[in-house]
Each structure stands twice: as structure tokens, then as C-alpha cells.
Amino acid sequence: MQFNAQQQRAVEFDGGHVLVLAGAGTGKTSTIVGRVVHLLEQGVDPRRILLLTFTRRAAREMRHRLGQQVGPTAKKVPAGTFHNFCLQYLRRWPDLFDCQGLSIIDRDDQLQLMKLARGTVIGKDARFPKAAELANYYSYARNTNRRLQEYLKRFTDHSEEIIQLIENVIDDYSKRKRDCRYFDYDDILYIFARQMHRRKSLREKIQKRYDHLLVDEMQDTNPLQWMILDAMRDPAKLFCVGDDAQSIYAFRGADFRNVHGFADRLPGASTLKLEENYRSTQEILDVANWLLDQSPLGYEKKLHAARGNGEKPIWLQVDDEQDEATTVVEDLLERRDGGANWRDHMILTRTAWAARTVEAGLIQEDIPYRFVGGTALMQSAHIKDLISLLRVADNRSDQLAWIRFLTLWPRVGEKTAASAILEVFKQPNTDAISERLQNRFGANPRLGEAYQQCVGLLDAPAKAIEVAIEKLEPLLEKKFDDWDRRSKDFKLLKKLARDHATVGEFLETYTLDPISESEASQEEQDDLVTLITVHSAKGTEAPVCYLIGVQPGNYPHSRNNGDEDQIEEERRVLYVAMTRAKDSMMITGKVRSHGAYTPYYNQKSLDSGTEIPFFLTDIPNALVESDCQYGATNEFGDELTEDDDDWSGPIMSFRD
Numbered sequence: 001m002q003f004n005a006q007q008q009r010a011v012e013f014d015g016g017h018v019l020v021l022a023g024a025g026t027g028k029t030s031t032i033v034g035r036v037v038h039l040l041e042q043g044v045d046p047r048r049i050l051l052l053t054f055t056r057r058a059a060r061e062m063r064h065r066l067g068q069q070v071g072p073t074a075k076k077v078p079a080g081t082f083h084n085f086c087l088q089y090l091r092r093w094p095d096l097f098d099c100q101g102l103s104i105i106d107r108d109d110q111l112q113l114m115k116l117a118r119g120t121v122i123g124k125d126a127r128f129p130k131a132a133e134l135a136n137y138y139s140y141a142r143n144t145n146r147r148l149q150e151y152l153k154r155f156t157d158h159s160e161e162i163i164q165l166i167e168n169v170i171d172d173y174s175k176r177k178r179d180c181r182y183f184d185y186d187d188i189l190y191i192f193a194r195q196m197h198r199r200k201s202l203r204e205k206i207q208k209r210y211d212h213l214l215v216d217e218m219q220d221t222n223p224l225q226w227m228i229l230d231a232m233r234d235p236a237k238l239f240c241v242g243d244d245a246q247s248i249y250a251f252r253g254a255d256f257r258n259v260h261g262f263a264d265r266l267p268g269a270s271t272l273k274l275e276e277n278y279r280s281t282q283e284i285l286d287v288a289n290w291l292l293d294q295s296p297l298g299y300e301k302k303l304h305a306a307r308g309n310g311e312k313p314i315w316l317q318v319d320d321e322q323d324e325a326t327t328v329v330e331d332l333l334e335r336r337d338g339g340a341n342w343r344d345h346m347i348l349t350r351t352a353w354a355a356r357t358v359e360a361g362l363i364q365e366d367i368p369y370r371f372v373g374g375t376a377l378m379q380s381a382h383i384k385d386l387i388s389l390l391r392v393a394d395n396r397s398d399q400l401a402w403i404r405f406l407t408l409w410p411r412v413g414e415k416t417a418a419s420a421i422l423e424v425f426k427q428p429n430t431d432a433i434s435e436r437l438q439n440r441f442g443a444n445p446r447l448g449e450a451y452q453q454c455v456g457l458l459d460a461p462a463k464a465i466e467v468a469i470e471k472l473e474p475l476l477e478k479k480f481d482d483w484d485r486r487s488k489d490f491k492l493l494k495k496l497a498r499d500h501a502t503v504g505e506f507l508e509t510y511t512l513d514p515i516s517e518s519e520a521s522q523e524e525q526d527d528l529v530t531l532i533t534v535h536s537a538k539g540t541e542a543p544v545c546y547l548i549g550v551q552p553g554n555y556p557h558s559r560n561n562g563d564e565d566q567i568e569e570e571r572r573v574l575y576v577a578m579t580r581a582k583d584s585m586m587i588t589g590k591v592r593s594h595g596a597y598t599p600y601y602n603q604k605s606l607d608s609g610t611e612i613p614f615f616l617t618d619i620p621n622a623l624v625e626s627d628c629q630y631g632a633t634n635e636f637g638d639e640l641t642e643d644d645d646d647w648s649g650p651i652m653s654f655r656d
């Protein structure tokens with residue numbers, strides 16, 4: 001691939017810190033990879049280049065592309081997510097970070113722990129914020145590097161009294177975390193950032209290891225991640241790439257305006273631009289450009305297709321989810337009959353839930369697919385049951401896993417489990433715990449054996465899983481009706497575990513970056529349709545893209561509270577989806593029922609009497625091929641009739 005002049009300038013940039021601000025498909029990923037190749041050619045030690053990406057998949061993809069250009073040296077370039085990177089240091093120097101023997105917990109466990117804390121401090125008051133809301137407050141405050149109290153005062157309507165109670169619940173939650181040696185997702189970044197800023201010697205020790213920090217998806221970094229970059233720069237140089245129009249992680253504290261403040265934060269820093277889109281045809285970009293143009297935020301972005309013209313995107317209005325699934329599946333089959341590979345097709349969905357009918361359609365027609373961002377393998381009940389044994393073997397303070405593991409056994413209820421756990425916690429080591437379990441649960445001798453054997457296999461995760469299956473399968477078979485289907489997942493688990501050196505590392509990898517059941521089972525298959533949530537689709541592309549569920553209530557999502565920032569974030573989600581397509585884009589959604597637009601309301605909009613807008617309401621007819629023009633208006637807002645054949649204004653207007 002020949003870089004264009006703008007890309008070449010970025011690749012060879014020889015100044016200080018730099019931000020490469022670029023639109024979708026303009027070659028940001030290619031440029032980062034090119035930059036690494038350039039640095040290696042200049043003689044930079046590969047271990048002194050750090051590549052920070054947003055997902056593990058993105059890191060793998062960059063390594064792969066790098067490998068194609070520089071061979072095995074690619075493996076020497078450290079590449080990973082912020083979380084992986086920080087965790088590596090927390091593991092390497094636990095004393096310096098004050099975090100010995102930690103276990104990472106996922107969102108489910110976090111909520112369970114929060115529920116316990118809420119129950120203890122508040123009791124059963126239904127009006128008090130629920131566990132999920134409390135967890136969100138806590139997470140948002142930390143990711144934006146604010147004190148909880150300050151965050152609650154500024155961004156919520158809660159009274160002083162409620163704020164105090166929320167703080168008490170969070171204190172209790174934090175204490176429970178410490179007692180169980182748990183780290184939640186945010187702790188990893190938080191502890192790393194805090195220690196880097198507090199301990200000069202530690203900061204210098206880590207700073208010294210890198211000359212170049214390359215950061216992908218800069219628009220989605222939050223203040224906590226910025227603190228980390230800030231602590232690591234100088235002498236290391238920052239090379240950050242980002243697109244303000246693709247910022248879709250505000251719920252984790254990212255602020256797309258951050259990329260605009262880059263030069264102010266780092267005096268002397270440069271900003272470079274990439275403006276030529278190499279991914280899509282102009283017709284696809286025209287729709288994406290139009291969408292962004294409707295925003296009051298003024299992104300000033302007009303993507304221009306280096307590839308020139310192609311087909312117009314298709315926008316089909318469907319009757320319901322079943323009709324949508326049939327439409328997509330039929331189109332897929334037709335393309336396949338025409339000689340296309342399955343792998344050239346990507347179906348983009350707003351949420352995993354919204355894709356269930358299309359997924360059923362794929363299964364029914366035997367179309368091979370992988371679901372990226374679908375239900376995580378590790379979140380299925382039977383897998384959680386099995387894993388609970390590995391978790392207690394790995395961390396004997398893991399209270400949530402102990403409850404799950406113990407209550408799997410006959411005649412062990414939550415009360416018995418809770419009192420057994422108290423005894424377990426008093427034991428000085430794992431041998432003593434095994435003995436205690438044998439004595440206490442003599443009627444279930446396999447319980448103690450299972451624990452003891454898994455403790456002995458912490459360095460052999462696949463074997464530990466075999467033991468767990470052997471000991472727990474008879475119990476799980478009775479517990480689940482659909483056992484035949486579920487038991488297949490255990491094979492997948494063993495396969496995944498083979499690539500890890502320890503049980504801890506295995507658990508941690510899939511807690512941090514969950515893998516869906518269909519992804520895990522199809523890892524070696526190459527020719528597959530990709531079904532993917534838009535949030536997981538960042539950085540990906542496919543010749544043919546289907547955007548499903550593009551309808552009122554999904555874009556923007558009905559969960560948004562009418563706040564302009566949230567609505568604009570939702571617009572960017574749709575923009576990301578649209579800019580994945582290379583050659584063809586089909587947009588489907590249930591926009592009308594019985595020939596009329598279906599207005600959409602949530603409770604808040606009902607209260608205020610305003611319906612939730614829909615982004616494609618006024619899309620000009622000239623931009624898309626559509627099956628429906630009836631009842632639309634032209635660009636001057638006049639009502640159209642069925643006779644308006646050659647009209648090319650907006651397809652629909654919902655203003656009436």
C-alpha cells in the first residue's frame with residue numbers, strides 16, 4: 001500500500017508529541033502500523049515502542065499487520081489495551097502498586113457486591129438508587145477523575161442526605177472488595193494512575209522503558225487514561241490518532257472534545273490531518289456526511305472517497321423483526337449464490353438483544369457466522385458455575401465464587417455456605433482449607449477433592465478445567481434442562497484455556513475482554529458472516545454491511561434522557577456503523593406501521609410531550625435507494641403524493 005502525502009508525513013513525523021486527527025477510513029490504523037515500521041527502520045528498539053489500543057482484537061489486528069511487514073520483530077512490540085498494559089505492571093510489581101494477590105471481577109460480580117453493600121447500608125428502600133446506578137456513579141466519577149461527592153453534586157439531582165448515603169454504600173462496597181482481594185475493571189487504571197502520580201521513583205522507572213507511545217482511538221480515552229499517558233510521556237513521545245466523530249464511549253467518561261484540547265494540554269504539540277477515505281465509495285460516505293451535517297456540533301467533516309463512486313446505499317423499511325431477518329438472510333443467500341464469500345458480510349446491531357431474530361435466521365439457514373459482542377461465554381450460568389471452582393482455587397478470599405461453588409452441592413444452601421466461608425477465611429493455607437472442607441462436607445467428598453486438585457493445577461488451566469468438569473458435571477447435568485447444548489461450551493473453555501500459562505491469567509483475560517460463545521466456537525473458521533454490535537465494530541470494515549434496527553427508539557436509543565450530548569453520542573454510534581461499509585450498505589428498520597411513521601417515546605419524553613427524534617427522518621431521497629416514498633415530503637417540506645415519481649427530496653418527513 002502506497003501512503004498518500006498526509007499519511008506519509010504522519011508516519012515519518014520527527015517532532016515532539018503529535019495528534020493525527022482523521023476521519024473514518026482515512027487510514028489511521030494503517031498509519032499507526034506504518035509509523036511503527038518506520039521507527040523500527042530508524043533503529044528504535046521494538047521493546048521501547050508501546051502500542052495502546054482500545055480492544056484486544058484491535059491490538060491483535062495491528063500485530064498481525066505489523067507481522068506481515070516486519071516478521072517476528074512484531075511480537076517484540078508491546079501492544080495491548082490500557083487495561084492490559086496497566087495490569088501487567090500491577091502484576092509485575094504488586095508491592096509498588098500496593099495490590100498483592102488480586103482477582104479481577106466482572107460487571108456481574110461488581111453488581112452483586114454492590115447489592116450486598118446497598119442492602120447493608122440502606123436495607124430495602126426501593127426509592128434509593130439501585131446497584132447498577134450506584135456502580136455507574138462510582139465508575140463514572142473514577143474515570144473522569146472526580147471525587148464521588150463532587151460528581152454527584154454536579155451531575156445528579158440527589159439531595160445532600162442521599163449523596164451521603166451513596167457515599168456510605170460505596171465505602172462498604174470498597175471494603176468488601178478489599179476483604180475479597182477483588183479489583184473491579186476501573187481499579188486497574190485507577191491504581192496504576194494514582195501510583196504513577198504519587199510515586200516519582202515508580203513513574204521514572206516505567207517512563208524510562210519507552211521512547212514512543214502510540215495511542216489508537218484517542219477520542220475514546222477518558223480523563224483517567226489521559227492521566228496515565230500524561231505520567232508516561234517525556235521523554236517518550238506521544239503519537240495519538242483519533243476521530244472526534246467516532247467517539248462513542250462517553251458512558252465510560254470519554255469526552256470527544258478531548259482531542260481538540262490536545263495541543264493546549266501539550267504546548268508545542270502538533271496536529272496532523274488525514275482527509276482522504278480509502279474504505280468506502282462516495283455514495284456510502286455521502287450518507288455518513290449527511291448524518292454528521294445534521295448535528296448542531298459542527299464537526300466540519302466531509303469524507304471524500306479516494307475510490308470514487310459505487311452503488312447507492314439501500315434503505316428498507318420492514319414490518320417487524322422477522323421481516324427484517326428474512327430480508328437480510330435472503331440478501332446474504334443471493335450474494336452467496338452470486339459467488340461472494342461469507343466473510344465479506346457484516347451485520348451491525350445496536351445491541352446484542354436487538355439481533356436475536358436475525359441471528360435465528362442465520363442459524364435456520366445454516367449460514368456460518370460469528371457474533372462479536374454477543375452474550376459472553378463466561379457469563380452463561382453453567383460456565384460461571386464451573387469457573388467458580390477455578391476462582392476459589394486461585395483466590396481463596398473470593399467470597400462470591402465460594403458461595404456459587406458451595407451452593408452447587410446437594411443440601412448446601414446459602415446459609416450453610418456463608419458459615420462455611422467464615423471458617424474457610426480463618427484457615428492459614430489451602431491445605432488447611434481442603435481439610436476443613438473435607439470435614440465439614442463429609443457427605444460430599446468430591447467437594448473438598450475438587451478444591452484440592454484444582455489448587456494443585458493452577459499452572460495448568462486446561463487440566464484444572466478437566467478436573468472441574470469431572471467433579472461438577474454430575475451436579476450441573478441435573479441443574480440445567482438444556483444440558484446437551486450447554487455441555488458443548490466446556491470443550492470451548494478447555495480449548496481457550498490451553499493458550500494460557502496459569503488459571504489466574506486465563507480467568508483475567510476473559511474477564512477483561514469477554515469473548516462470545518459463537519466467537520469462541522468459530523475461532524479457527526475463516527469464512528464467516530460477522531454479526532457485531534456497533535461498539536465492537538470500531539476499526540473494522542467489510543465490503544457489504546447490513547445496519548439492522550435503524551428505527552425510532554434505537555437511533556437515538558430510547559434510553560437517552562433527551563440530553564443533547566447523549567443524543568449526539570448516539571448519532572456518532574450510527575456514524576461509526578455507516579462508515580464500516582466498503583462497497584454496499586443496506587439499512588433496515590421498522591420505521592412505519594400501517595403506512596404511518598411510528599413515533600417513539602420514553603417516560604421522560606412522554607412527560608414532556610415530545611417524541612424522541614429519529615436520525616434518518618429527513619434523509620434526502622437522492623442519497624439512498626428506498627422502498628418507501630409514500631407520505632414523504634420534498635426538500636421544501638411539502639407533503640408528497642403517490643404521483644410524485646421523480647421527486648428527490650427527503651424520503652420522509654415526520655414533522656406532521
Ligand SMILES: Nc1ncnc2c1ncn2[C@@H]1O[C@H](COP(=O)(O)OP(=O)(O)OP(=O)(O)O)[C@@H](O)[C@H]1O
Binds near residue numbers: 246
Ligand atoms: N494510502 C492508502 N491506499 C490504499 N488504501 C488505503 C490507504 N490508506 C488506507 N487504506 C485502506 O483503507 C481502509 C481503511 O484504513 P484504516 O482501517 O487504516 O482506516 P481508519 O482510519 O483506521 O478507519 P476507522 O477509524 O474508520 O476504523 C483499509 O482497507 C486500508 O487498507
